[in-house]
Amino acid sequence: xxxxxxxxxxxxxxxxxxxxxxxxxxxxxxxxxxxxxxxxxxxxxxxxxxxxxxxxxxxxxxxxxxxxxxxxxxxxxxxxxxxxxxxxxxxxxxxxxxxxxxxxxxx
Amino acid sequence: xxxxxxxxxxxxxxxxxxxxxxxxxxxxxxxxxxxxxxxxxxxxxxxxxxxxxxxxxxxxxxxxxxxxxxxxxxxxxxxxxxxxxxxxxxxxxxxxxxxxxxxxxxxxxxxxxxxxxxxxxxx
Numbered sequence: 001x002x003x004x005x006x007x008x009x010x011x012x013x014x015x016x017x018x019x020x021x022x023x024x025x026x027x028x029x030x031x032x033x034x035x036x037x038x039x040x041x042x043x044x045x046x047x048x049x050x051x052x053x054x055x056x057x058x059x060x061x062x063x064x065x066x067x068x069x070x071x072x073x074x075x076x077x078x079x080x081x082x083x084x085x086x087x088x089x090x091x092x093x094x095x096x097x098x099x100x101x102x103x104x105x106x107x
Numbered sequence: 108x109x110x111x112x113x114x115x116x117x118x119x120x121x122x123x124x125x126x127x128x129x130x131x132x133x134x135x136x137x138x139x140x141x142x143x144x145x146x147x148x149x150x151x152x153x154x155x156x157x158x159x160x161x162x163x164x165x166x167x168x169x170x171x172x173x174x175x176x177x178x179x180x181x182x183x184x185x186x187x188x189x190x191x192x193x194x195x196x197x198x199x200x201x202x203x204x205x206x207x208x209x210x211x212x213x214x215x216x217x218x219x220x221x222x223x224x225x226x227x228x229x230x
Binding site for chain 1 (some may be wrong): 144151153154157166168202207213214216218221222223
């Protein structure tokens with residue numbers, strides 16, 4: 001199975017900051033990497049698919065990059081509603097696997 | 108409106124069975140693969156199982172293989188998860204999710220999620 005490692009597990013930032021979350025796969029997964037946002041008590045929401053494609057309706061301050069085994073999610077200009085948890089997920093092979101999550105907290 | 112509504116969760120003793128259902132509406136259900144994803148209390152997301160649009164491909168997480176069975180009834184726009192030999196570690200909120208890609212042969216990303224149904228396994 002492919003292991004997905006996210007870092008950091010949590011971070012503190014301020015409104016307006018630019019933050020970067022990293023996701024590393026245990027092997028190359030080409031660009032089969034997706035990012036989700038989860039607010040407390042809510043279902044996850046797809047932000048980015050295929051490493052860098054923005055899902056419809058998602059604000060352009062979210063962007064994704066990377067290929068192979070190393071990927072990043074960048075939020076440019078944090079908004080108050082962005083202080084939640086983010087997960088990466090690989091779709092290169094089954095079983096599909098998620099990273100452990102990154103909680104973005106207000107500094 | 109595209110919607111997924113899960114049901115069937117509950118409190119069950121270890122070793123017993125439970126069947127989850129997911130009712131889909133607002134999209135052509137038989138065009139898309141579907142998934143079950145779970146989240147234990149206070150923990151991260153764990154993909155459980157997926158089934159392609161025509162049931163031609165099915166996959167499971169190692170943690171549930173041999174105990175859980177995914178199925179779908181395209182005529183009823185419904186997805187199911189039969190869970191047998193339940194364990195305490197199966198306690199979680201179970202989400203039904205739709206794959207984004209239409210009529211693909213595999214599993215990719217999940218663009219529509221239900222609100223989940225809670226399964227608690229305890230003696």
